[in-house]
Structures are given as structure tokens and as C-alpha cells.
Amino acid sequence: MNGFTILIVEDDRLIGDLLQKILQREGYQVFWKTNGSDIWTELRQADLVIMDIMLPGEDGYQLTQKIKSAGFTLPVLFLSALQDIDSRLQGLTLGEDYLVKPFDPRELLLRMQKMLNHAYGTFVQIYHLFVDAERRKVFNQQIDQEISFTAIERKIFFYLYDHKDRILTKEQFFAYLWPLDDRNPNIINVHIKKLRSKIEDTQGTIIQNVYGEGYRLNTRVKI
Known part of the structure; x- marks a missing residue:
């Protein structure tokens, strides 16, 4: 709020x-x-x-x-x-x-x-999102609703959030999410695309693809 x-x-x-x-x-x-x-x-x-x-x-x-x-x-x-x-x-x-x-x-x-x-709880505003880091919830202010994530989407979002404004490489994502599994190089891209859709970030402004390096959750600019 x-x-x-x-x-x-x-x-x-x-x-x-x-x-x-x-x-x-x-x-x-x-x-x-x-x-x-x-x-x-x-x-x-x-x-x-x-x-x-x-x-x-x-x-x-x-x-x-x-x-x-x-x-x-x-x-x-x-x-x-x-x-x-x-x-x-x-x-x-x-x-x-x-x-x-x-x-x-x-x-x-x-x-x-x-x-x-x-x-x-303590909310942090990122663009049109309200993030409750303590309860691991994200709300869309534009429609005044909590965003429904799958378990893996929630882990990815808050992994980005816990390292906000820093680039995370795909290797870091794999080490955190699937340390013992075979690594499909496209799986991160697929989950990030679904996340962007749910948080209405189709332009990649909030979750940014830093070409050749990885992904970053941007918090510094508000609308």
C-alpha cells in the first residue's frame, strides 16, 4: 500500500x-x-x-x-x-x-x-508491484491483487529480489535452483518469460535481460 x-x-x-x-x-x-x-x-x-x-x-x-x-x-x-x-x-x-x-x-x-x-508487513514498491519480502508475496497495485506464482516462479522472483539491482548469471540460477539436475539452457528463459507475463513486465523493465551476462531485478526507477 x-x-x-x-x-x-x-x-x-x-x-x-x-x-x-x-x-x-x-x-x-x-x-x-x-x-x-x-x-x-x-x-x-x-x-x-x-x-x-x-x-x-x-x-x-x-x-x-x-x-x-x-x-x-x-x-x-x-x-x-x-x-x-x-x-x-x-x-x-x-x-x-x-x-x-x-x-x-x-x-x-x-x-x-x-x-x-x-x-x-513491510512492503517495498517496485514500479507497480508491492513486494512483501517477509511473507514472500507480491501484489500488483494496478489491479490491487496478489500475484499467483508457482513454487519455482516464487523462488526465482525472490532470488532476484534478494539480489536486486545486481546481475545474476544462469550458472547462479542453476546452482541455486537445480544444483544436481541436468541443465537445460533454455529453462531459465522459459520461467523468466512466465514471470514477466504475470507481473506485467512485457518490456523487461523490471526483470532485465543483460545481454551475455544474465538477469537483473531493477528497483531504482519508479513509475
Whole structure:
């Protein structure tokens, strides 16, 4: 994620509009609600909630209690003008973090990223891909789906990823994947072609064929 979806619950129009623009500029998908009466459909799609406290109707504390009681495990970041220690402690007890208004967008984004990393794993963006190296998963941001690899495709992708921006020769691939088998010189090419198709890299921009040397997973240029 950006890949992640954020639900904002904020009744101040200026702050809500500002939050929406900041998050969309960073690539997040955003839902914005001014109260808690109709958040439940969007809540099922969200990965994180930014919650005001002083809301019309149920306040942010009550809403967060209902969200947690309903079985939702997504993290909640309280964003409030309340600065007293009791309010902050209550927010940190019910949710995962608390940030006081007025806020610096850089701090907000950093706190959100830490919360998302903790909740969902650390993702690295490579072009339109999100790579979760810890869980050995790859997601296509363009269609918001995990890419389905065969076991050998996953091994090849993460072998490249673990040596990203470095050239790996065919000899290195064979030594890693099939150290005791007969070596078909075309088998690497076949698997790389299938990998490129699955990650929508038909031009070989991400997995590059370095002529006469081998293959390299490029990470330095983003779209």
C-alpha cells in the first residue's frame, strides 16, 4: 500500500479535505466520512482508520470501541485537537496511535507507514508491484491483487529480489535452483518469460535481460 485504503472520519471540512488530498497524493485510496453513522461499508475495505474524537453523534472513542468489538483488527490513528494527557491515554488505549492537531503531514505519513508496516508487513514498491519480502508475496497495485506464482516462479522472483539491482548469471540460477539436475539452457528463459507475463513486465523493465551476462531485478526507477 500505494495499495492501501484509508478511512477518514472527520467532521471538519477543511481538515478532511486536506487529509484526503495529502493521502491521495501519496497514492492511498481514501474514503472520507463526517460522522460514524455510515462507515461500515467503507470499513470493510479499509486498511487503516484516521479517527477524529469530537464528532457529531457518537464520538471517536465510542466508534473505535464499536469497530474493535465488531471484530475489525485494522489499526486506528486518533487525530484530535484534544491535547490533555487523559484524552491521549484513552486514545492510545483504544487505538494504536494518537496525533494532535495541528499536525505536520510528514509526521502523519510516517506514523501511518509504521502502523501499516506493523499490521500488514513491510512492503517495498517496485514500479507497480508491492513486494512483501517477509511473507514472500507480491501484489500488483494496478489491479490491487496478489500475484499467483508457482513454487519455482516464487523462488526465482525472490532470488532476484534478494539480489536486486545486481546481475545474476544462469550458472547462479542453476546452482541455486537445480544444483544436481541436468541443465537445460533454455529453462531459465522459459520461467523468466512466465514471470514477466504475470507481473506485467512485457518490456523487461523490471526483470532485465543483460545481454551475455544474465538477469537483473531493477528497483531504482519508479513509475
